[in-house]
Amino acid sequence: MAEKRDYYEVLGLGKNASDDEIKKAYRKLARQYHPDVNKADDAEAKFKEVKEAYDVLSDSGQRARYDQYGHVDPNQGMGGGFSGGDFGGFGDIFDMFFGGGGGRRDPNAPQRGNDLQYTMTVEFKEAVFGKEADITIPRTENCDTCFGSGAKPGTKPETCSVCHGSGQQEVVQNTPFGRMVNRRACSQCGGKGQIIKEKCSTCSGSGKVKKQRKIHVKIPAGVDDGAQLRMTGEGEGGLRGGPSGDLYIVIRVKPHDFFEREGDDIYCEIPLTFAQVALGDEIEIPTLTEKVKLKIPAGTQTGTYFRLKGKGVPKLRGIGQGDQHIKVVVVTPSKLSDEQKDLLRQFAALDGEQTHENEQSFFDRMKRAFRGD
Numbered sequence: 001m002a003e004k005r006d007y008y009e010v011l012g013l014g015k016n017a018s019d020d021e022i023k024k025a026y027r028k029l030a031r032q033y034h035p036d037v038n039k040a041d042d043a044e045a046k047f048k049e050v051k052e053a054y055d056v057l058s059d060s061g062q063r064a065r066y067d068q069y070g071h072v073d074p075n076q077g078m079g080g081g082f083s084g085g086d087f088g089g090f091g092d093i094f095d096m097f098f099g100g101g102g103g104r105r106d107p108n109a110p111q112r113g114n115d116l117q118y119t120m121t122v123e124f125k126e127a128v129f130g131k132e133a134d135i136t137i138p139r140t141e142n143c144d145t146c147f148g149s150g151a152k153p154g155t156k157p158e159t160c161s162v163c164h165g166s167g168q169q170e171v172v173q174n175t176p177f178g179r180m181v182n183r184r185a186c187s188q189c190g191g192k193g194q195i196i197k198e199k200c201s202t203c204s205g206s207g208k209v210k211k212q213r214k215i216h217v218k219i220p221a222g223v224d225d226g227a228q229l230r231m232t233g234e235g236e237g238g239l240r241g242g243p244s245g246d247l248y249i250v251i252r253v254k255p256h257d258f259f260e261r262e263g264d265d266i267y268c269e270i271p272l273t274f275a276q277v278a279l280g281d282e283i284e285i286p287t288l289t290e291k292v293k294l295k296i297p298a299g300t301q302t303g304t305y306f307r308l309k310g311k312g313v314p315k316l317r318g319i320g321q322g323d324q325h326i327k328v329v330v331v332t333p334s335k336l337s338d339e340q341k342d343l344l345r346q347f348a349a350l351d352g353e354q355t356h357e358n359e360q361s362f363f364d365r366m367k368r369a370f371r372g373d
């Protein structure tokens with residue numbers, strides 16, 4: 001068997017990585033290698049490797065042991081709580097990230113609510129200048145009547161008498177190979193560890209209700225396409241007093257007809273006539289906020305960029321703004337009157353007698369390329 005890679009290396013982190021960094025790295029890599037989305041042959045193996053690294057490093061006890069002893073020999077039976085066979089079937093990728101994960105836990109322990117994701121499409125300029133909006137998201141919240149317990153007001157859920165609250169039952173079977181002990185979810189309480197005798201009528205005993213919840217969102221100026229805003233505690237309600245999950249708002253920015261954006265900088269193209277660039281001109285340019293005057297010097301070539309400092313997008317973190325870059329595109333007229341044609345012919349005849357240093361070197365270079373130099 002190939003030698004195991006260092007768990008930190010697997011997640012691309014240093015030994016001092018914080019819990020948050022570990023979680024982030026895991027989410028990113030698990031998304032990348034999840035067999036639902038990645039069809040490469042080694043995706044499953046990679047995914048398991050990432051999962052194993054995360055399982056160990058996200059548990060402070062196991063992480064401390066790993067930091068001290070490294071990979072424990074699996075033959076000693078005290079590995080990081082992971083073995084190939086344990087990992088039967090991959091859940092739906094959405095469940096993975098937004099379902100709080102599996103694992104055997106105390107059925108009575110508080111459980112954090114699920115995270116939710118909402119995609120919000122905004123106009124180009126709304127992303128530049130920021131926006132406030134109310135969105136409505138359907139989410140599961142704790143029932144107000146029973147405060148999430150599921151029991152009718154005035155009553156309380158009782159500890160299950162069969163499993164004594166553990167939610168698990170041991171089933172002993174005698175087989176030709178000896179006694180086998182299986183653990184399974186308690187048949188009386190269904191693994192919850194508690195029995196609700198009188199159910200809350202609002203939520204039918206689930207402790208949860210579906211609500212359309214209006215949430216006020218502040219999109220900061222300067223967000224870009226794909227940005228993710230986290231609204232702490234605005235996800236689904238937790239169980240048994242656990243904290244609520246978070247709401248992630250993914251920003252999609254609509255393209256603009258005239259402006260293009262690259263980070264904090266804005267790009268645009270302006271069409272100019274041959275006469276404008278040859279003789280020079282002063283033109284008006286739209287920026288994100290206003291019109292500004294731009295001087296086009298005589299002899300400007302097509303493809304030349306002009307920069308308007310500070311006319312770009314406000315920086316999301318920090319002070320200042322990007323720039324606006326304006327590319328000159330000289331437009332060749334496609335329809336000419338006879339008089340215009342005559343004048344151009346006269347111009348061409350005159351032009352042929354003159355030498356232009358810049359253009360000369362340009363034509364020289366092209367001639368050399370034709371010769372194969």
Ligand SMILES: [Zn+2]
Nearest residue numbers: 160163186189
């Ligand atoms: Zn039970």
Ligand SMILES: [Zn+2]
Nearest residue numbers: 143146200203
């Ligand atoms: Zn209720």
